Amino acid sequence: MNSDFINKARQYIKCKNSAKKRIKQCFYPGCPNESINSHILQRQGILDQISINSHLWTFEKDVFEENEFAFKRTGLKKAFSFNGFCNTHDTELFKEIESGMIDFTSYRTNLLFTLRTVYDEIYKKMVYANTRDCLLKNDTTLFDKDKLQEESENAKLAIDDLNTLSGKILYDLDNNSQQFVFQNRTLPQIGICLSSFFTYDTSEEIEQIEKEKGSNLERYTELFMTIFPYKNNTKLIIAYEKIDEEKVKDYVDEFFLSNNPEICYKKITNLTIFNCQNKVFSEDFFNEKIRGIEYKYIEATQFMLNEENKIERTSYDINFYDNSFKDDFVGLNFQLT
Numbered sequence: 001m002n003s004d005f006i007n008k009a010r011q012y013i014k015c016k017n018s019a020k021k022r023i024k025q026c027f028y029p030g031c032p033n034e035s036i037n038s039h040i041l042q043r044q045g046i047l048d049q050i051s052i053n054s055h056l057w058t059f060e061k062d063v064f065e066e067n068e069f070a071f072k073r074t075g076l077k078k079a080f081s082f083n084g085f086c087n088t089h090d091t092e093l094f095k096e097i098e099s100g101m102i103d104f105t106s107y108r109t110n111l112l113f114t115l116r117t118v119y120d121e122i123y124k125k126m127v128y129a130n131t132r133d134c135l136l137k138n139d140t141t142l143f144d145k146d147k148l149q150e151e152s153e154n155a156k157l158a159i160d161d162l163n164t165l166s167g168k169i170l171y172d173l174d175n176n177s178q179q180f181v182f183q184n185r186t187l188p189q190i191g192i193c194l195s196s197f198f199t200y201d202t203s204e205e206i207e208q209i210e211k212e213k214g215s216n217l218e219r220y221t222e223l224f225m226t227i228f229p230y231k232n233n234t235k236l237i238i239a240y241e242k243i244d245e246e247k248v249k250d251y252v253d254e255f256f257l258s259n260n261p262e263i264c265y266k267k268i269t270n271l272t273i274f275n276c277q278n279k280v281f282s283e284d285f286f287n288e289k290i291r292g293i294e295y296k297y298i299e300a301t302q303f304m305l306n307e308e309n310k311i312e313r314t315s316y317d318i319n320f321y322d323n324s325f326k327d328d329f330v331g332l333n334f335q336l337t
């Protein structure tokens, strides 16, 4: 490693740590209290179901690694957590989904799981923007400052959109206005926990609409996805805004075909690998589906992060539930050059 590389990585880590420290206030609108470290999915009954000796595997950006991403064995306390709420809001707001019996037919249950996903995403985007703002203040030529500026501005726009969305969810919780559509299903147990956003519109579609309109789209059509272990099975929840129902219904329904679960399995495999960075894995899952082919997961992530390569709603023929998954994935050629 040359000294520029090490210097750059050091500056990045320093700014990321200070970016995290700057996020102190509870996310609940108007609450002045200091936030505490809380889990995106509760430890008891969910995260502890897939952890061994209180450890899980995370997949993270690592600036000290040459290819920038790495799987890491992480303590349960650190994995899948963020500083979002004060003690009162963390306890009060999510009380209904923290108890032993969770009623998945309830609109509020689904809403609360989605709210946590939204706030976690806000937190991640804040860390991302603050890190870039900190690097921009540094007197250094190691970074492309125009790029940092653009990344910071884009993250702030995304935070505004997410705040609008969390506002709608909080309104729903108080008013029973039901502005969202939720679908959930039980899957055979698999050692994955993820919460994720997925923009339904493809880049090509967005470009086309914006060209016709002559201006930027005011909002994208987002799908919110949560997968987690629950009572010896795995739960999948997909949510979207009711105003998008006509557009996304057919696509989302494919996850819930009871006569052909294979379609669902393949879709969640693709989404986990290509579209979602907020995920943790159990030791068993890591050993069976990841160990030895880590490079392929990293390649897939880098492929997706490249603006030129968008597979978006495409789904490859890979399925975590197949015994041949590793071979199928290794043999997959997604290099669209």
Ligand SMILES: [Zn+2]
Binding pocket: 026, 027, 028, 031, 032, 033, 085, 086, 087, 088, 089
């Ligand atoms: Zn609070």
